[in-house]
Amino acid sequence: MSTSSLVLILVVVAVVLIAALVTGVVLTRRRRISLTQKEETPRPGGYQASSGISLTPAAPEATTAEAPVPVEHPVAERTEVDGQPGVGDDASVPRDSAKRGFVEVDLPEEASEVEEIEPTAGRLERLRGKLSKSRNAFGTSLLGLLGAGDLDEDSWQDVEDTLLIADLGAATTTEIVSTLRSKIAGSGVRTEAEAQALVRSVLVDALGPTMDRSLKALPHAGKPAVLLVVGVNGVGKTTTTGKLARVLVADGRTVLLGAADTFRAAAADQLETWGKRVGAETVRGPEGGDPASVAFESVKRGMDTGVDTVLIDTAGRLHTKKGLMDELGKVKRVIEKQAVVDEVLLVLDATTGQNGLTQARVFAEQVAITGIVLTKLDGTAKGGIVFQVQRELGVPVKLVGLGEGADHLAPFEPGAFVDALLG
Numbered sequence: 394m395s396t397s398s399l400v401l402i403l404v405v406v407a408v409v410l411i412a413a414l415v416t417g418v419v420l421t422r423r424r425r426i427s428l429t430q431k432e433e434t435p436r437p438g439g440y441q442a443s444s445g446i447s448l449t450p451a452a453p454e455a456t457t458a459e460a461p462v463p464v465e466h467p468v469a470e471r472t473e474v475d476g477q478p479g480v481g482d483d484a485s486v487p488r489d490s491a492k493r494g495f496v497e498v499d500l501p502e503e504a505s506e507v508e509e510i511e512p513t514a515g516r517l518e519r520l521r522g523k524l525s526k527s528r529n530a531f532g533t534s535l536l537g538l539l540g541a542g543d544l545d546e547d548s549w550q551d552v553e554d555t556l557l558i559a560d561l562g563a564a565t566t567t568e569i570v571s572t573l574r575s576k577i578a579g580s581g582v583r584t585e586a587e588a589q590a591l592v593r594s595v596l597v598d599a600l601g602p603t604m605d606r607s608l609k610a611l612p613h614a615g616k617p618a619v620l621l622v623v624g625v626n627g628v629g630k631t632t633t634t635g636k637l638a639r640v641l642v643a644d645g646r647t648v649l650l651g652a653a654d655t656f657r658a659a660a661a662d663q664l665e666t667w668g669k670r671v672g673a674e675t676v677r678g679p680e681g682g683d684p685a686s687v688a689f690e691s692v693k694r695g696m697d698t699g700v701d702t703v704l705i706d707t708a709g710r711l712h713t714k715k716g717l718m719d720e721l722g723k724v725k726r727v728i729e730k731q732a733v734v735d736e737v738l739l740v741l742d743a744t745t746g747q748n749g750l751t752q753a754r755v756f757a758e759q760v761a762i763t764g765i766v767l768t769k770l771d772g773t774a775k776g777g778i779v780f781q782v783q784r785e786l787g788v789p790v791k792l793v794g795l796g797e798g799a800d801h802l803a804p805f806e807p808g809a810f811v812d813a814l815l816g
């Protein structure tokens with residue numbers, strides 16, 4: 394290779410090296426400028442912690458003199474990352490970057506505690522699953538027996554036993570069995586569908602479908618309706634009163650609750666909580682105070698404030714049965730000094746069977762019961778108690794409790810009830 398060729402090669406190499414050096418310097422400078430510009434010019438439409446979203450200044454402790462001096466860093470202004478790199482950021486955020494303090498955020502005005510309430514219409518249909526224990530023990534076996542075709546005496550005995558076990562009571566059972574026997578003999582039942590239709594009509598008839606089950610809970614003569622809720626300890630009076638308040642509020646009514654159960658300390662708290670959930674006022678007295686006085690004050694307050702309905706929860710336990718009954722009589726008399734008691738609702742626990750009936754008799758002797766609320770039907774296979782209690786007292790079951798949920802109180806409808814039992 395000649396000397397001139399060697400010189401030429403050296404010159405070319407030198408030019409390439411110089412060009413590479415110049416390009417590298419330019420690229421480095423451009424990158425730096427680009428970073429600075431991103432910081433100085435807000436990205437249109439991009440997330441900016443200090444714009445669009447209203448934030449108050451950081452909590453005082455983050456801005457005190459003792460706070461560490463923030464380290465200069467492209468992401469130092471970002472408050473949402475607590476020093477951790479975000480997408481597109483340089484990952485080398487120093488560990489000693491200033492940590493974000495507490496940020497005071499303007500909250501909307503305190504949320505209303507008043508709850509959404511399920512519509513009351515069609516509740517029995519919606520809650521029919523809650524009657525599954527009774528359905529399995531009663532409806533299913535009854536249909537199985539009757540749908541099997543010609544029934545001999547043993548089969549009829551089984552039908553009778555099924556009804557008795559479901560707590561329909563001897564009198565109602567005898568009546569239903571004899572009606573079924575004559576109807577089946579007269580018309581002949583060949584299929585399960587026919588058996589179902591026949592049983593349905595006989596059971597619905599036995600539930601007195603024409604009884605007036607309306608709740609007298611609307612104001613009249615310029616005064617609120619007054620409802621007394623009575624029953625023994627633990628049957629679900631307070632819960633029912635609370636659920637009933639929801640039913641009324643859902644219907645657009647205004648309600649006041651009277652906590653006349655002064656015997657059990659927590660009862661008034663429990664009732665007040667129910668009231669708050671639907672925006673209803675609760676009148677209460679001192680623990681161990683005079684229930685009649687609380688009832689009187691409740692009705693007075695209800696009239697003064699112009700509510701549609703006053704619901705009064707009473708005690709279920711006293712030292713003696715006589716004491717309880719005397720007190721109940723007094724509560725009612727005292728209310729009647731200023732308003733009519735429109736309903737006395739007797740709450741019975743469906744799971745207590747015959748015991749519940751005995752209670753019902755005692756209460757009915759003391760105060761004129763106008764309606765029955767049968768609670769805890771969800772927890773029993775003995776839904777047949779509905780038949781018996783109505784027959785015993787001659788008073789309609791107006792409401793049924795089908796669970797501990799706030800809206801698990803349904804109007805009692807014979808047709809829907811029997812349908813739920815028969816599946």
Ligand SMILES: Nc1nc2c(ncn2[C@@H]2O[C@H](COP(=O)(O)OP(=O)(O)OP(=O)(O)O)[C@@H](O)[C@H]2O)c(=O)[nH]1
Nearest residue numbers: 626627628629630631632709768769794795796797
């Ligand atoms: N599963 C079920 N539980 C219910 C029903 N109604 C009420 N309960 C529960 O029965 C328990 C007693 O209810 P309360 O309302 O405190 O009874 P109470 O009659 O007011 O009791 P005292 O104030 O002691 O007289 C509570 O745990 C209720 O959640 C219902 O329909 N189904």
